[in-house]
Amino acid sequence: MHSHPVMELVHHPRGSGVTAFEDGREIGFQPHGTVIYPARLRHDQRMSTPGVDICLHVRAPAEWLSKALYIPPDSSGTKRADRFVRTEFLHLAQVRPDAGRRVELDLRITALLARLLQLGPLAANENPPTTLETHVDGARQFICENYARITSAGEVARHVGVSEDYLRHLFIEHGGPGLNRLLNQTRIERVKELLVHSRLPIKQIASISGFKTERYLSTRFKQFTGVGPSTFRREYLE
Numbered sequence: 001m002h003s004h005p006v007m008e009l010v011h012h013p014r015g016s017g018v019t020a021f022e023d024g025r026e027i028g029f030q031p032h033g034t035v036i037y038p039a040r041l042r043h044d045q046r047m048s049t050p051g052v053d054i055c056l057h058v059r060a061p062a063e064w065l066s067k068a069l070y071i072p073p074d075s076s077g078t079k080r081a082d083r084f085v086r087t088e089f090l091h092l093a094q095v096r097p098d099a100g101r102r103v104e105l106d107l108r109i110t111a112l113l114a115r116l117l118q119l120g121p122l123a124a125n126e127n128p129p130t131t132l133e134t135h136v137d138g139a140r141q142f143i144c145e146n147y148a149r150i151t152s153a154g155e156v157a158r159h160v161g162v163s164e165d166y167l168r169h170l171f172i173e174h175g176g177p178g179l180n181r182l183l184n185q186t187r188i189e190r191v192k193e194l195l196v197h198s199r200l201p202i203k204q205i206a207s208i209s210g211f212k213t214e215r216y217l218s219t220r221f222k223q224f225t226g227v228g229p230s231t232f233r234r235e236y237l238e
Contacts, residue, residue, distance in 0.1 A: 001042040007060045008037040009112075011089040015051010016134060016161070020044045021068070028134030032073035034085065034116055038065040048135070048161040054089040058109055071116045082119060088112045135160045136174045139167060140182065147186045148210040153179050187211065188224045195233040202229050 001022060011034045019027045019035055022042050029035055031051065037043060039062060045053075073082060092108060095101075138160040143150065150156060156179065157164040171179045187209045194205045203214040211217035221229045 001044050003040045003042045004037070004057060006039050007058045007065060009056040009058065009089075009116075010035045010037070010045070011054045011056075011085065013052050013054065013086060013089075015047055015053075016049040016138060017045065017047040017051075018134060019068070020046065027068060027070045029070060030073070030134065030138065032082070032086070034071040034089075036065065036069045036071065036116070038062070038067065041068060043068070049138075049159075050161075054093050056089065056092055056109075071119050073119070082115065084115055085112065085119070088115075133174070135162055135167060135170050139171075139179065143183050143186055147183060147190065148208060150183060150210065153183065156183070184220055185224065188221060191217065191221060191229060192225075192232070195229055196236050205229070 012029055012031060014031050016030045017028075019029065020043065027035055039060075088108065088111075092105075092112070095105065098105070139156050142156055142159045153168070154164045157167040160167065162170075168179050171177075171182070176182075177185055190209045191205055191211075194200055194208065195202075198205075200208070202217065206212075206214045206217035209217070211220065218228050221227075221232070225232055227235070
């Protein structure tokens, strides 16, 4: 646990993890997210996926901030980097205190804070992302973007920086579909779209959707829908 006599802004261009506080609260952070700590708040940052931190220490009135805030990458939920935030952190982190530039730096810090708050702050004591949510959300995002080329559940676990068994446990604890079921469910939804909106043969649809063979696709598809892919396509078109 450590703290600083001034407000600290920590931007994470890469990497994910959790910041823990003395009272047991936690903030989960992901790539391109930012955590703002008030002065003298003791915390401990733990990385689950290796990354980089860019830190700014800012002298500010104590009443400006009484609790830590997590600023997600953007308000749309796409987890993309905000160009202004990224650029200003990179530039300001290289600036040393300079009385002659005080007005300029004050304005830049104010603009940066305003932009961060526009992206949607989340207070540390107002239902923050937990370790569980950080890993599960990261796994879901990875599956959503890479379902067609994921070869195993272990690949998903490695991406979020935990063991496969532990990630499976987190999915069970979180509720909803399990890890493997979510992967197959995501693929099946893609198969449905292709069956309905294309004339591609089922063998090609299987390859596009991440299934190794047409037979394996048919088996999984029937498990999820109760009918085979050919029957599903025919019934929909009728």
